[in-house]
Amino acid sequence: MSKQLLIIRHASAAWPEDVKSDFERPLKKKGIKEAEDLGVFLKHNHIVPDLIACSPSKRTKQTFNLVNQELKIPVSSIVFEETIYEASYKTLFKIVNNLNNSHHLVALVGHNNGISDLLNYLSNGDEINLPPAGIALLEFPFHDWKMVSNGLAEIKLLHYPED
Template sequence: MKTLYIVRHAKSSWKYSGIEDIDRPLKKRGIKDAHLMSKFLSKEIARPDVFISSSANRALHTGIIFCENLEYPLANLQINRQLYSFSDGYLVKTVYALDDAFNSAIIFSHDHGINTFVNKFGNTPIAHVSTCGIIGIKFQEKHWKNIKKGKTFMVEFPKNHK
Protein backbone atom coordinates (compact mmCIF):
# COMPACT_ATOMS: atom_id res chain seq x y z
CA MET A 1 0.00 0.00 0.00
CA LYS A 2 1.20 3.52 -0.85
CA THR A 3 0.05 6.69 0.89
CA LEU A 4 0.30 10.12 -0.70
CA TYR A 5 -0.27 13.52 0.88
CA ILE A 6 -0.66 16.45 -1.47
CA VAL A 7 -0.30 19.93 0.06
CA ARG A 8 -1.10 23.12 -1.80
CA HIS A 9 1.37 25.83 -0.82
CA ALA A 10 0.21 28.25 1.86
CA LYS A 11 -1.15 31.72 1.06
CA SER A 12 1.38 33.79 -0.85
CA SER A 13 1.87 37.53 -1.12
CA TRP A 14 1.20 39.62 -4.21
CA LYS A 15 2.41 42.86 -2.60
CA TYR A 16 5.90 42.84 -4.09
CA SER A 17 6.07 44.26 -7.60
CA GLY A 18 8.87 43.43 -9.93
CA ILE A 19 9.54 39.91 -8.67
CA GLU A 20 8.99 36.79 -10.70
CA ASP A 21 6.02 34.57 -9.83
CA ILE A 22 8.34 31.74 -8.75
CA ASP A 23 9.88 34.06 -6.12
CA ARG A 24 6.65 35.20 -4.43
CA PRO A 25 6.91 34.72 -0.63
CA LEU A 26 4.31 33.56 1.86
CA LYS A 27 2.05 36.09 3.57
CA LYS A 28 1.97 36.14 7.38
CA ARG A 29 -1.34 34.26 7.16
CA GLY A 30 0.34 31.65 4.97
CA ILE A 31 3.10 31.11 7.51
CA LYS A 32 0.55 30.77 10.32
CA ASP A 33 -1.57 28.34 8.26
CA ALA A 34 1.47 26.22 7.38
CA HIS A 35 2.34 25.90 11.07
CA LEU A 36 -1.30 25.19 11.97
CA MET A 37 -1.74 22.47 9.35
CA SER A 38 1.65 20.83 9.84
CA LYS A 39 1.15 20.66 13.62
CA PHE A 40 -2.28 19.13 13.03
CA LEU A 41 -0.79 16.60 10.59
CA SER A 42 2.03 15.69 13.00
CA LYS A 43 -0.58 14.50 15.51
CA GLU A 44 -2.65 12.55 12.96
CA ILE A 45 -0.17 10.55 10.90
CA ALA A 46 3.20 8.87 10.96
CA ARG A 47 5.78 11.10 9.31
CA PRO A 48 5.90 10.46 5.53
CA ASP A 49 9.00 8.74 4.18
CA VAL A 50 9.86 11.46 1.68
CA PHE A 51 9.09 15.19 1.34
CA ILE A 52 9.18 16.78 -2.14
CA SER A 53 8.55 20.42 -3.02
CA SER A 54 8.15 22.60 -6.05
CA SER A 55 11.05 25.02 -6.42
CA ALA A 56 8.71 28.02 -6.06
CA ASN A 57 9.51 30.06 -2.94
CA ARG A 58 5.96 29.77 -1.57
CA ALA A 59 5.84 25.97 -1.95
CA LEU A 60 9.37 25.51 -0.64
CA HIS A 61 8.70 27.70 2.42
CA THR A 62 5.52 25.68 3.11
CA GLY A 63 7.56 22.47 2.83
CA ILE A 64 10.22 23.80 5.19
CA ILE A 65 7.61 24.57 7.85
CA PHE A 66 6.14 21.07 7.48
CA CYS A 67 9.65 19.57 7.79
CA GLU A 68 10.14 21.50 11.02
CA ASN A 69 6.86 20.47 12.62
CA LEU A 70 6.96 16.87 11.39
CA GLU A 71 10.62 16.56 12.45
CA TYR A 72 11.83 15.65 8.98
CA PRO A 73 15.48 16.50 8.24
CA LEU A 74 15.50 19.64 6.12
CA ALA A 75 18.58 18.38 4.29
CA ASN A 76 16.43 15.51 2.94
CA LEU A 77 13.70 17.76 1.49
CA GLN A 78 13.77 17.11 -2.25
CA ILE A 79 13.23 20.06 -4.58
CA ASN A 80 11.68 19.30 -7.94
CA ARG A 81 11.69 22.19 -10.43
CA GLN A 82 9.17 20.42 -12.63
CA LEU A 83 6.52 20.71 -9.90
CA TYR A 84 6.44 24.44 -10.60
CA SER A 85 3.71 23.79 -13.11
CA PHE A 86 0.03 24.46 -13.03
CA SER A 87 -1.04 21.22 -14.69
CA ASP A 88 -1.12 17.77 -13.18
CA GLY A 89 1.33 16.29 -15.70
CA TYR A 90 4.50 16.85 -13.72
CA LEU A 91 2.79 15.95 -10.48
CA VAL A 92 1.78 12.60 -12.00
CA LYS A 93 5.33 12.07 -13.34
CA THR A 94 6.79 12.91 -9.93
CA VAL A 95 4.53 10.39 -8.16
CA TYR A 96 5.13 7.66 -10.76
CA ALA A 97 8.89 8.16 -10.34
CA LEU A 98 8.90 7.78 -6.55
CA ASP A 99 11.21 5.09 -5.20
CA ASP A 100 9.17 2.05 -4.20
CA ALA A 101 11.18 1.89 -0.96
CA PHE A 102 9.00 4.84 0.14
CA ASN A 103 5.56 3.75 1.30
CA SER A 104 4.44 7.31 1.96
CA ALA A 105 5.21 10.69 0.44
CA ILE A 106 4.19 14.31 0.89
CA ILE A 107 4.35 16.71 -2.05
CA PHE A 108 4.08 20.51 -1.93
CA SER A 109 2.79 21.97 -5.17
CA HIS A 110 0.33 24.35 -6.84
CA ASP A 111 -3.32 25.00 -7.70
CA HIS A 112 -4.91 23.52 -10.81
CA GLY A 113 -2.41 20.66 -11.00
CA ILE A 114 -3.37 19.59 -7.48
CA ASN A 115 -7.10 19.92 -8.12
CA THR A 116 -6.86 17.84 -11.29
CA PHE A 117 -4.65 15.22 -9.62
CA VAL A 118 -6.77 14.66 -6.50
CA ASN A 119 -9.94 14.32 -8.56
CA LYS A 120 -8.32 11.96 -11.05
CA PHE A 121 -6.59 9.71 -8.50
CA GLY A 122 -8.83 10.07 -5.43
CA ASN A 123 -12.38 8.80 -4.98
CA THR A 124 -13.85 11.93 -3.37
CA PRO A 125 -14.74 14.86 -5.64
CA ILE A 126 -13.06 18.05 -4.41
CA ALA A 127 -14.15 21.31 -6.02
CA HIS A 128 -11.16 23.35 -4.88
CA VAL A 129 -8.09 22.67 -2.74
CA SER A 130 -7.51 25.86 -0.75
CA THR A 131 -4.09 27.22 0.10
CA CYS A 132 -2.35 24.95 2.62
CA GLY A 133 -5.02 22.31 2.07
CA ILE A 134 -3.95 18.71 2.62
CA ILE A 135 -5.36 15.78 0.66
CA GLY A 136 -4.45 12.20 1.62
CA ILE A 137 -4.94 9.30 -0.80
CA LYS A 138 -4.17 5.61 -0.22
CA PHE A 139 -3.40 3.26 -3.10
CA GLN A 140 -3.56 -0.53 -3.03
CA GLU A 141 -0.37 -0.86 -5.06
CA LYS A 142 3.19 -1.99 -4.37
CA HIS A 143 4.68 0.27 -7.03
CA TRP A 144 4.13 4.01 -7.39
CA LYS A 145 4.23 3.74 -11.20
CA ASN A 146 1.11 1.52 -11.06
CA ILE A 147 -1.18 3.79 -9.05
CA LYS A 148 -4.56 4.46 -10.59
CA LYS A 149 -7.64 5.21 -8.49
CA GLY A 150 -7.07 5.41 -4.75
CA LYS A 151 -9.14 6.07 -1.65
CA THR A 152 -9.25 9.67 -0.44
CA PHE A 153 -9.04 9.48 3.35
CA MET A 154 -8.05 13.01 4.29
CA VAL A 155 -9.39 16.37 3.14
CA GLU A 156 -8.23 19.11 5.51
CA PHE A 157 -8.26 22.88 5.05
CA PRO A 158 -6.99 25.61 7.40
CA LYS A 159 -10.44 27.17 7.82
CA ASN A 160 -11.58 23.98 9.59
CA HIS A 161 -8.81 24.27 12.19
CA LYS A 162 -9.15 27.90 13.28
Protein backbone atom coordinates in the same frame (compact mmCIF):
# COMPACT_ATOMS: atom_id res chain seq x y z
CA MET B 1 2.48 -2.14 2.40
CA SER B 2 0.12 0.20 0.59
CA LYS B 3 1.32 3.51 -0.82
CA GLN B 4 0.09 6.87 0.46
CA LEU B 5 0.39 10.24 -1.23
CA LEU B 6 -0.02 13.42 0.79
CA ILE B 7 -0.93 16.26 -1.54
CA ILE B 8 -0.19 19.69 -0.07
CA ARG B 9 -1.05 23.02 -1.64
CA HIS B 10 1.21 25.88 -0.52
CA ALA B 11 -0.20 28.28 2.07
CA SER B 12 -1.65 31.74 1.25
CA ALA B 13 0.82 33.82 -0.73
CA ALA B 14 1.28 37.55 -1.18
CA TRP B 15 2.33 39.49 -4.22
CA PRO B 16 4.29 42.48 -2.87
CA GLU B 17 5.03 45.31 -5.30
CA ASP B 18 8.78 44.64 -5.18
CA VAL B 19 8.34 41.00 -6.26
CA LYS B 20 8.57 40.75 -10.04
CA SER B 21 7.94 37.04 -10.64
CA ASP B 22 5.33 34.55 -9.52
CA PHE B 23 8.14 32.14 -8.56
CA GLU B 24 9.43 34.57 -5.89
CA ARG B 25 6.09 35.27 -4.18
CA PRO B 26 6.37 34.86 -0.37
CA LEU B 27 3.72 33.74 2.09
CA LYS B 28 1.37 36.27 3.66
CA LYS B 29 1.20 36.49 7.46
CA LYS B 30 -1.98 34.43 7.17
CA GLY B 31 -0.06 31.84 5.11
CA ILE B 32 2.67 31.59 7.73
CA LYS B 33 0.05 30.80 10.37
CA GLU B 34 -1.66 28.29 8.03
CA ALA B 35 1.61 26.45 7.42
CA GLU B 36 2.51 26.38 11.12
CA ASP B 37 -0.96 25.04 11.97
CA LEU B 38 -0.66 22.42 9.24
CA GLY B 39 2.60 21.17 10.75
CA VAL B 40 0.92 20.82 14.14
CA PHE B 41 -2.04 19.01 12.56
CA LEU B 42 0.16 16.54 10.68
CA LYS B 43 2.32 15.82 13.73
CA HIS B 44 -0.74 15.38 15.96
CA ASN B 45 -2.21 12.91 13.46
CA HIS B 46 1.10 11.03 13.01
CA ILE B 47 1.28 11.85 9.29
CA VAL B 48 5.01 12.10 8.66
CA PRO B 49 6.12 11.47 5.08
CA ASP B 50 9.32 9.55 4.39
CA LEU B 51 9.93 11.62 1.24
CA ILE B 52 9.00 15.18 0.28
CA ALA B 53 8.84 16.29 -3.35
CA CYS B 54 8.44 20.07 -3.29
CA SER B 55 8.25 22.81 -5.88
CA PRO B 56 11.26 25.13 -5.50
CA SER B 57 9.17 28.32 -5.53
CA LYS B 58 9.56 30.61 -2.55
CA ARG B 59 6.02 30.05 -1.22
CA THR B 60 6.19 26.24 -1.43
CA LYS B 61 9.59 26.15 0.24
CA GLN B 62 8.34 28.47 3.00
CA THR B 63 5.22 26.34 3.46
CA PHE B 64 7.20 23.13 3.77
CA ASN B 65 9.87 24.65 6.02
CA LEU B 66 7.20 25.86 8.45
CA VAL B 67 5.42 22.48 8.39
CA ASN B 68 8.75 20.75 8.93
CA GLN B 69 9.42 22.72 12.11
CA GLU B 70 6.98 20.22 13.63
CA LEU B 71 7.70 17.10 11.57
CA LYS B 72 11.52 17.24 11.64
CA ILE B 73 11.94 15.41 8.33
CA PRO B 74 15.66 15.11 7.53
CA VAL B 75 17.10 17.17 4.66
CA SER B 76 18.14 13.95 2.93
CA SER B 77 14.43 13.10 2.47
CA ILE B 78 13.51 16.40 0.78
CA VAL B 79 13.71 16.93 -2.98
CA PHE B 80 13.04 20.33 -4.56
CA GLU B 81 11.82 19.37 -8.02
CA GLU B 82 11.67 22.14 -10.64
CA THR B 83 9.08 20.34 -12.75
CA ILE B 84 6.50 20.65 -9.94
CA TYR B 85 6.35 24.44 -10.36
CA GLU B 86 3.38 25.27 -12.63
CA ALA B 87 3.01 21.56 -13.44
CA SER B 88 -0.09 20.04 -14.97
CA TYR B 89 -1.59 17.00 -13.31
CA LYS B 90 -0.05 14.89 -16.08
CA THR B 91 3.46 16.03 -15.11
CA LEU B 92 2.73 15.45 -11.41
CA PHE B 93 1.30 12.04 -12.23
CA LYS B 94 4.56 11.07 -13.98
CA ILE B 95 6.51 12.15 -10.88
CA VAL B 96 4.32 9.91 -8.70
CA ASN B 97 4.65 6.94 -11.07
CA ASN B 98 8.44 7.27 -10.95
CA LEU B 99 8.78 7.33 -7.16
CA ASN B 100 11.07 4.76 -5.60
CA ASN B 101 9.12 1.92 -4.01
CA SER B 102 11.18 2.18 -0.84
CA HIS B 103 8.99 5.20 0.01
CA HIS B 104 5.55 4.45 1.42
CA LEU B 105 4.22 7.89 2.42
CA VAL B 106 5.27 10.66 0.05
CA ALA B 107 4.27 14.32 0.24
CA LEU B 108 3.93 16.38 -2.92
CA VAL B 109 4.00 20.12 -2.21
CA GLY B 110 2.85 22.26 -5.10
CA HIS B 111 0.45 24.65 -6.75
CA ASN B 112 -3.03 24.79 -8.18
CA ASN B 113 -4.38 23.92 -10.67
CA GLY B 114 -2.08 20.93 -11.02
CA ILE B 115 -2.32 19.78 -7.40
CA SER B 116 -6.13 19.76 -7.30
CA ASP B 117 -6.34 18.28 -10.79
CA LEU B 118 -4.04 15.44 -9.70
CA LEU B 119 -6.20 14.81 -6.63
CA ASN B 120 -9.32 14.60 -8.78
CA TYR B 121 -7.64 12.43 -11.41
CA LEU B 122 -6.32 9.90 -8.92
CA SER B 123 -9.48 9.72 -6.82
CA ASN B 124 -12.24 10.32 -9.36
CA GLY B 125 -13.05 13.23 -7.06
CA ASP B 126 -16.01 15.54 -7.25
CA GLU B 127 -13.91 18.43 -8.53
CA ILE B 128 -12.21 19.08 -5.22
CA ASN B 129 -10.31 22.36 -5.25
CA LEU B 130 -7.69 22.42 -2.50
CA PRO B 131 -7.45 25.86 -0.92
CA PRO B 132 -4.10 27.32 0.14
CA ALA B 133 -2.64 25.06 2.89
CA GLY B 134 -5.21 22.39 2.06
CA ILE B 135 -4.15 18.75 2.07
CA ALA B 136 -5.42 15.43 0.83
CA LEU B 137 -4.12 12.05 1.93
CA LEU B 138 -4.61 9.39 -0.72
CA GLU B 139 -4.08 5.67 -0.30
CA PHE B 140 -3.46 3.13 -3.04
CA PRO B 141 -4.12 -0.61 -2.53
CA PHE B 142 -0.79 -1.83 -3.84
CA HIS B 143 2.96 -1.70 -3.29
CA ASP B 144 4.26 -0.18 -6.52
CA TRP B 145 4.07 3.50 -7.46
CA LYS B 146 3.99 2.52 -11.14
CA MET B 147 0.54 1.05 -10.53
CA VAL B 148 -0.91 4.40 -9.46
CA SER B 149 -3.50 5.39 -12.04
CA ASN B 150 -6.74 7.24 -12.68
CA GLY B 151 -9.42 6.63 -10.06
CA LEU B 152 -7.51 4.11 -7.94
CA ALA B 153 -6.94 6.28 -4.86
CA GLU B 154 -9.05 6.28 -1.75
CA ILE B 155 -9.22 9.68 -0.07
CA LYS B 156 -8.30 8.98 3.55
CA LEU B 157 -8.29 12.60 4.67
CA LEU B 158 -9.14 16.07 3.42
CA HIS B 159 -8.08 18.93 5.64
CA TYR B 160 -8.45 22.65 5.03
CA PRO B 161 -6.95 25.52 7.07
CA GLU B 162 -10.35 26.55 8.45
CA ASP B 163 -11.01 23.04 9.83
